[in-house]
Amino acid sequence: MTKKITIEPVTRVEGHGKVTIHLDEEGNIxxxxxxxxxxxxxxxxxxxxxxxxxxxxxxxxxxICPVSHLLAAAKAMDVIVGVDxxxxxxxxxxxxxxxxxxxxxxxxALHFFHLAxxxxxxxxxxxxxxxxxxxxxREHKDxxxxxxxxxxxxxxxxxxxxxxxIHGTGAIPGGINKNLSPEERDFLLKGKNPLNAxxxxxxxxxxxxxxxxYHASHRDFIDKFAAFPSNHLSLVRxxxxxxxxxxxxxxxxxxxxxxxxDVDYSDYLDYIGEEVKSWSYTKxxxxxxxxxxxxxxxxxxxxxxxxxxxIPTPLAQKEWEEFxxxxxxxxxxxxxxxxWARLIETLHAAEVIKDLLIDPDLQGEELIRxxxxxxxxxxxxxxxxxxxxxxxxxxxDDLVSMANLIVSTTHNNEPMNRSVRxxxxxxxxxxxxxxxxxLNAIEVAIRAYDPCxxxxxxxxxxxxxxxxxxxxxNELIDRFYSYRRG
Amino acid sequence: MEKKVVATSxxxxxxxxxxxxxxxxxxxxxxxxxxxxxxxxxNDVKKFxxxxxxxxxxxGCCNEENVHVLKEFRAQCKVLVSVGECAxxxxxxxxxxxxxxxxxxxxxxxxxxxxxxCNEESIIPNDEELPVILNKVYPCHEIVKxxxxxxxxxxxxxxxxxxxxALVLDEKMEMPYELVKYD
Numbered sequence: 001m002t003k004k005i006t007i008e009p010v011t012r013v014e015g016h017g018k019v020t021i022h023l024d025e026e027g028n029i030x031x032x033x034x035x036x037x038x039x040x041x042x043x044x045x046x047x048x049x050x051x052x053x054x055x056x057x058x059x060x061x062x063x064i065c066p067v068s069h070l071l072a073a074a075k076a077m078d079v080i081v082g083v084d085x086x087x088x089x090x091x092x093x094x095x096x097x098x099x100x101x102x103x104x105x106x107x108x109a110l111h112f113f114h115l116a117x118x119x120x121x122x123x124x125x126x127x128x129x130x131x132x133x134x135x136x137x138r139e140h141k142d143x144x145x146x147x148x149x150x151x152x153x154x155x156x157x158x159x160x161x162x163x164x165x166i167h168g169t170g171a172i173p174g175g176i177n178k179n180l181s182p183e184e185r186d187f188l189l190k191g192k193n194p195l196n197a198x199x200x201x202x203x204x205x206x207x208x209x210x211x212x213x214y215h216a217s218h219r220d221f222i223d224k225f226a227a228f229p230s231n232h233l234s235l236v237r238x239x240x241x242x243x244x245x246x247x248x249x250x251x252x253x254x255x256x257x258x259x260x261x262d263v264d265y266s267d268y269l270d271y272i273g274e275e276v277k278s279w280s281y282t283k284x285x286x287x288x289x290x291x292x293x294x295x296x297x298x299x300x301x302x303x304x305x306x307x308x309x310x311i312p313t314p315l316a317q318k319e320w321e322e323f324x325x326x327x328x329x330x331x332x333x334x335x336x337x338x339x340w341a342r343l344i345e346t347l348h349a350a351e352v353i354k355d356l357l358i359d360p361d362l363q364g365e366e367l368i369r370x371x372x373x374x375x376x377x378x379x380x381x382x383x384x385x386x387x388x389x390x391x392x393x394x395x396x397d398d399l400v401s402m403a404n405l406i407v408s409t410t411h412n413n414e415p416m417n418r419s420v421r422x423x424x425x426x427x428x429x430x431x432x433x434x435x436x437x438x439l440n441a442i443e444v445a446i447r448a449y450d451p452c453x454x455x456x457x458x459x460x461x462x463x464x465x466x467x468x469x470x471x472x473x474n475e476l477i478d479r480f481y482s483y484r485r486g
Numbered sequence: 487m488e489k490k491v492v493a494t495s496x497x498x499x500x501x502x503x504x505x506x507x508x509x510x511x512x513x514x515x516x517x518x519x520x521x522x523x524x525x526x527x528x529n530d531v532k533k534f535x536x537x538x539x540x541x542x543x544x545x546g547c548c549n550e551e552n553v554h555v556l557k558e559f560r561a562q563c564k565v566l567v568s569v570g571e572c573a574x575x576x577x578x579x580x581x582x583x584x585x586x587x588x589x590x591x592x593x594x595x596x597x598x599x600x601x602x603x604c605n606e607e608s609i610i611p612n613d614e615e616l617p618v619i620l621n622k623v624y625p626c627h628e629i630v631k632x633x634x635x636x637x638x639x640x641x642x643x644x645x646x647x648x649x650x651x652a653l654v655l656d657e658k659m660e661m662p663y664e665l666v667k668y669d
Contacts, residue, residue, distance in 0.1 A: 011530045016496070020615055035615050038498060038549060041590035043598060045581040060578040063502020063640060114508065114528070132529035134518045145512065152511040165509055166502045166640050167669070273604040276595045279613040283601065292604070391599070404598050440530065452501075 002030055005428065007439050010034075010446060017451070019420055019442055027430040032421045034446065036282040036413075046403045051080055051394045052173055054403075058390070061407070063166050064110070064452055067103035067158060068383035068408075070171050071096055071245070072390040075379030077173035079266075080394060082371025085246060085379070091364030092175035097245050098356045099161035099170055100381070104244060104349040105200070106154025107384040108301075108342050111450045112207065113147020116339060119444050120214055125437025143210075146203055149194050150346075156195065157353065160184045175368035182363060189357045197354040201315065204347040208319055211340050226335040226419040226445040229254035231287070231297035232306045233411065235382050236262065240309030242320075242348065244382035250307045251287060251297055256331050260287065265380040268389055274406065284413050285406055296414040299386025300449060301341035306331040313355070316348035335419055338448045383408045385452050409451045419445040490654045491538040494526040495559060497552040498579060498623060499545030499572035502640040504528065506570075507542070509643035520654050534562045540653050541566045543632075544640075546576040547624040551617035560630040565653060568625070568632045569646065571639040571668075576623040578639075583622045591619075638667045 003023045010017040018037055022030040046057055055073040059066035074096070075085050088096075118131040121140060129135070137144035155165045160180060162168025170176055189197055215222045233251040237243035249268065251260035260271060274283040275292050286295030297303070305324075311317045323332070323344060332341075356362065379390045386408030393402035423445045427438045496504055504527065510517065524538045525531045541563030547553050560566055571577045582590055595601060595610045626632050636649055645665045652659035 009527065009532060011527050011532060018615065033615070035613070037551060037616050039591070039594070039611075039619055040498060040548060040579045041582040041585075041587075041594065042579075044585055044590040044593040045579070047593075057578060060500050060502075060639070063500040063505045066500070066502065110505075110508070128530045132523075133514075134523065134529070137515060137518060141515075145515070148511055148514060151508070155509060165643075166505055269599050272600060274598070274600045276601060276605045276609040276611065278609050278611055279615055281611050281616065283595075285600070286604075402599075404600055406600060443530075 003027075005434060005439070007442060010443055017446070019446075021420075021424050021428060021442075023428070027428075027432075029421065029424045029429050032417070032424045033279055034413075034417050034420050036280050039281045043403045043405060047400050049400050050398050051077055051392065051400055052398075054392065054400060055171055055173070056167070056169055058405070059167055061405075062452055065103060065107050065383050065385070066167050067099055067162065068381055068388050069390070070162070070168070071100055072379040072381045072383075072388045073392075074171035074173060075246075075381065076377035076390045076392050077379070078175075079377030079379070080374050080392070081173045082373055083174045083369045084371075087369065088175055089364065089366040089369055090361040091179055091366055092368065093245075094356055094359060094361050095161055095176045095179060096171055098180070098353065098362065099158060100245050101349045101352045101356070102154045102157025102161065104154075104384050105204075105346060105353065106151045106158065108346040108349070109147055109150035109154060109207075111384075112339065112343060112346070113144065113150070115450070116447055117143070117147070119440070119447070120218075120339075124441050124444055125435065128436065131440070146194075146206070150200060150203055150207075153188075153195055153200050157188060160188065172368070174370050175366075177367065179364060179367065180357075180362040185357055185362060189354070197350065197357055201347070201350040201354060204343070204350045205315060208340075208343045208347055211343050215340070222336045222340075223334050226422050226448065227333060228335070228418055228422060229333045230415055230418075231259060231290075231295070232303035232331060233260065233287075233297040233299055234304040234307045234387055235265065235380060236308050237312075238262070241312045242304060242308040242310070242345075243312075244304075244345075246381075249380070249387075252307055252331060254331060254333055256306075256329075259290065265389070266378045268378065268380065268391075268406075272389075272406065274410075280413070282410050282413050283406075285411050286414075297411065298415045299408055299411040300338060300384075301345050302332060302335075302338040303386065304382065305341040305344065311344075311348050313348050313351035315351055316344055319344045319347060335415075335445065335448050338450075342450070385409055385450055386411055407452070409449070412449045412451060416446055416449050416451060419448070489520065489522045490540060491524050491536065492521045492526075492540045492542065492650070493524045493534065493538045493559065493563060494528070494542040495544070495555055496527055497543065497545030497556060497573070497626075498548035499570065499577060501544070503542075503544035503570040503573075503646075506638075506640035506643050507646050510647045511643070513647060517650070520651070534558070537562050537564070539564050540650070542569050542650075543567065543573050543626055544569050546572040546580065546626065547620060547629055548579060549617040549619045553620075553624075553629055556626055556629050565633050566630070567634045567636060567649065567653075568627060569636045570641055571637070573626045573632075574635050574637060576625045580623040580625075587619060587621055639669050642667070 008018040162170035235247035
């Protein structure tokens with residue numbers, strides 16, 4: 001007899017996922033899977049739409065990081081209207097950057113404060129009714145207010161650059177459709193406390209320190225939980241700096257050796273392939289030259305801080321040096337350190353936002369450029385959750401004839417599955433009683449990646465987290481939802 | 487006064503309506519004084535613990551699981567609200583309603599340039615753990631009775647806030663023209 005455990009839906013992640021774990025008679029883990037259960041079909045149904053519509057269409061992939069999809073599609077469409085992504089007008093590029101760093105700021109704050117912090121503040125097996133942002137608001141009101149206001153600041157930046165907090169229109173093929181007025185600039189730069197750039201930098205620094213403080217007293221958990229060696233991939237600026245808007249593709253192995261040497265992302269198909277598995281609508285990307293077995297990698301905050309050579313703002317650079325020193329300069333493969341990396345990036349985003357706001361180019365008048373039309377374009381960006389690829393072809397009538405999307409959470413499909421397996425082995429194997437806290441531990445590992453299951457289901461699906469227990473004959477023994485005590 | 491109980495769910499959509507709910511920002515503190523939350527993806531309550539007063543549904547129905555959850559919400563919620571274009575009309579993904587489902591699947595798993603040469607066995611995901619995909623994307627009111635519709639992609643935070651307050655306090659809802667957007 002084997003048992004199957006199902007966790008469904010996975011909660012405090014964005015979107016829908018489900019975990020199944022099969023145990024044999026002795027309680028050994030036979031199989032564990034994170035399923036992404038929805039399919040939406042974007043690659044096919046954007047075909048036949050005019051190219052200029054695509055950025056606003058495809059951002060509907062995801063309501064958490066719509067700006068990432070808006071910008072990745074706009075970068076691909078820049079190429080199609082004949083503008084090299086490095087040759088946008090300064091106003092256009094900087095407005096897009098402001099929008100993107102604003103999005104990073106809000107998305108990272110949302111993840112840390114609203115979704116992940118309850119696990120750290122109250123503990124993995126704290127009572128379910130407490131383990132959420134409302135519980136945080138009741139017991140740590142200042143922290144909850146800080147999280148809410150940080151997210152609000154990022155959302156206000158998006159509103160002022162894209163026109164709307166969710167699903168705006170700011171980026172268009174070849175540039176942008178508005179600049180930032182002096183009033184809008186002052187609203188963000190000198191806004192009434194706490195809504196101004198300086199306060200956000202100081203709060204972001206507080207958040208990094210909060211994590212470090214927690215780490216000091218929970219070293220075993222943060223360093224060992226769901227940790228495993230992996231490759232890492234991200235964009236980096238041509239000089240090796242952390243850059244989330246534009247750059248070249250770099251990948252390193254678990255020891256820090258470069259396995260993808262700062263290549264042009266337009267050639268991504270030469271380097272990256274995607275495996276299809278029958279049990280998930282989300283594909284499994286890998287580096288072609290290393291093959292399916294060994295070519296998988298992580299993306300996102302942890303990967304970015306591993307691949308880059310430095311961070312080009314002073315406060316975040318100082319934190320990065322401490323982060324690097326912790327692993328003696330080697331790549332950091334500790335899954336829970338993703339939270340640390342995410343908060344360092346949040347600080348970096350706040351610093352960049354301030355630098356951009358004082359740049360007079362944001363009030364420039366040249367919004368858009370044009371060149372000779374092309375029929376194919378690739379746009380790549382670092383979304384909050386990792387590297388995001390958009391690739392389109394158009395026909396003579398300017399209608400899309402091919403669309404290919406590899407979203408951040410898709411790259412992390414294999415790493416998330418590995419994390420689930422590790423935690424299942426550690427917490428569930430051999431246990432007679434499966435408790436809700438054990439199941440939440442699995443979700444904690446998934447949450448570290450901040451997976452965006454809405455993005456991941458663009459192909460066609462949906463992902464709530466459920467755990468089912470099956471026996472050896474594959475009979476369903478029990479189905480668990482995290483709220484329920486086994 | 488006993489607090490009203492609210493449940494929320496995201497069916498086939500982008501989660502943007504839930505994000506717009508969070509865009510009420512500091513009013514979240516006011517909200518938690520007004521209501522309690524039951525089943526919702528923003529907490530860890532995975533199954534209804536009781537019958538609730540208000541259900542907010544984001545997203546349309548693209549698979550059998552969505553239909554199951556929606557019917558459960560109808561059974562458990564005294565008032566059920568479709569929030570946003572996907573719940574109301576199927577949303578952007580309903581563009582696929584004019585295209586055979588097989589073409590969508592083939593494009594994603596067989597023909598896409600990054601799967602070419604990597605899917606030798608021509609696998610299209612199909613597993614008992616994966617809910618069956620519907621031939622079309624359906625709006626919620628074609629599956630169950632919906633009491634109210636909040637338009638927008640997403641509806642603005644102010645609109646969601648006004649609606650929730652009105653439902654909780656049993657007041658007439660303010661829906662000024664500027665807040666109603668059909669984008």
